[in-house]
Amino acid sequence: DAKTTQPPSMDCAEGRAANLPCNHSTISGNEYVYWYRQIHSQGPQYIIHGLKNNETNEMASLIITEDRKSSTLILPHATLRDTAVYYCIVRGVNTGFQKLVFGTGTRLLVSP
Amino acid sequence: NAGVMQNPRHLVRRRGQEARLRCSPMKGHSHVYWYRQLPEEGLKFMVYLQKENIIDESGMPKERFSAEFPKEGPSILRIQQVVRGDSAAYFCASSPQENYGYTFGSGTRLTVV
Numbered sequence: 106d107a108k109t110t111q112p113p114s115m116d117c118a119e120g121r122a123a124n125l126p127c128n129h130s131t132i133s134g135n136e137y138v139y140w141y142r143q144i145h146s147q148g149p150q151y152i153i154h155g156l157k158n159n160e161t162n163e164m165a166s167l168i169i170t171e172d173r174k175s176s177t178l179i180l181p182h183a184t185l186r187d188t189a190v191y192y193c194i195v196r197g198v199n200t201g202f203q204k205l206v207f208g209t210g211t212r213l214l215v216s217p
Numbered sequence: 218n219a220g221v222m223q224n225p226r227h228l229v230r231r232r233g234q235e236a237r238l239r240c241s242p243m244k245g246h247s248h249v250y251w252y253r254q255l256p257e258e259g260l261k262f263m264v265y266l267q268k269e270n271i272i273d274e275s276g277m278p279k280e281r282f283s284a285e286f287p288k289e290g291p292s293i294l295r296i297q298q299v300v301r302g303d304s305a306a307y308f309c310a311s312s313p314q315e316n317y318g319y320t321f322g323s324g325t326r327l328t329v330v
Contacts, residue, residue: 139318148221148308148321149260192259203273204250205319207260 108132108195114212117187123180125211127193130174136197138169139205140178142189149192149207152178183215219243221311221322222291229328230299238294238325242311249292250319251284254306266292299329 110128117123129138139154153160153167155176160167166179180187192210222241230236242249251263253276265273266286277284281299286292296303306326310319 143260146306146324146326148310148323149319151318151320154318203248203265204262204276206262207252209259 108206109193109208111191111193111208111211113209114214117180117183117213117215119185119215119217120182123183123187123213123215125178125180125191125193125213126175127178128175129193129195132173132195133197134173136195138167138176139194139196140165140167141192141194141205141207142187143192143210144186144189152191154196183213185215185217187213188215189213221246221309221320223307223309223322223325225325226323227326227328229330231330232300233298236296236299236303236327236329238296238307238309238327239291240294240309240311240322241291242309243313243320246311246313246320248312248314248317249286250310250312251292251294252308252310252321254308254324256305260308263294296327299327301329303327304329 137154137156140152141149143149153165155167169176190210190212192207194205224239247268249266252260254260262276264277264284281297283295306324308324310321312319
């Protein structure tokens with residue numbers, strides 16, 4: 106079962122930052138936070154992951170709170186092509202390290 | 218470097234037939250994962266395999282479903298005697314090691330008529 110809570114949907118204007126929240130209050134010290142997205146019916150796409158430090162790559166930034174009970178995925182300049190379902194996933198030894206357990210995610214709609 | 222290749226992209230089977238879904242992992246990846254996505258639902262883990270071994274099949278239905286990842290060739294997800302409820306998108310992912318991020322394929326959409 107998923108160990109994360111995300112809002113079911115969010116809207117964002119094109120060109121603005123999209124901030125997608127995720128609660129993972131039961132996360133353990135050795136568990137990572139992963140973000141994936143699924144555009145329409147394509148295969149899920151890896152975005153970013155982190156343990157406790159904030160992370161940034163060419164796609165997004167991941168901000169993890171100091172107590173690690175929540176995190177925020179930031180798409181700095183959302184485009185129409187960022188419309189997708191975004192999944193926040195906790196992964197570690199306690200969840201069966203190998204497998205990713207997907208929840209229901211957040212459906213992000215980017216509008217012109 | 219080609220990504221994870223799945224074929225066929227679309228597969229139509231009549232009830233009672235067998236469905237074979239193929240997945241070729243990325244070069245250098247020896248870990249393969251299969252997921253199923255029913256219409257309007259999330260992705261559900263099915264099985265995790267390394268070369269020639271099934272590591273975790275906790276998400277596999279007990280009957281009619283099987284998976285393999287032979288030493289040579291692609292991973293195969295096999296569904297015997299398909300029923301309409303098997304209609305779904307089946308995604309394969311691969312990784313170089315067990316605690317690395319996955320790369321997913323584009324999926325096989327199975328329709329049972």
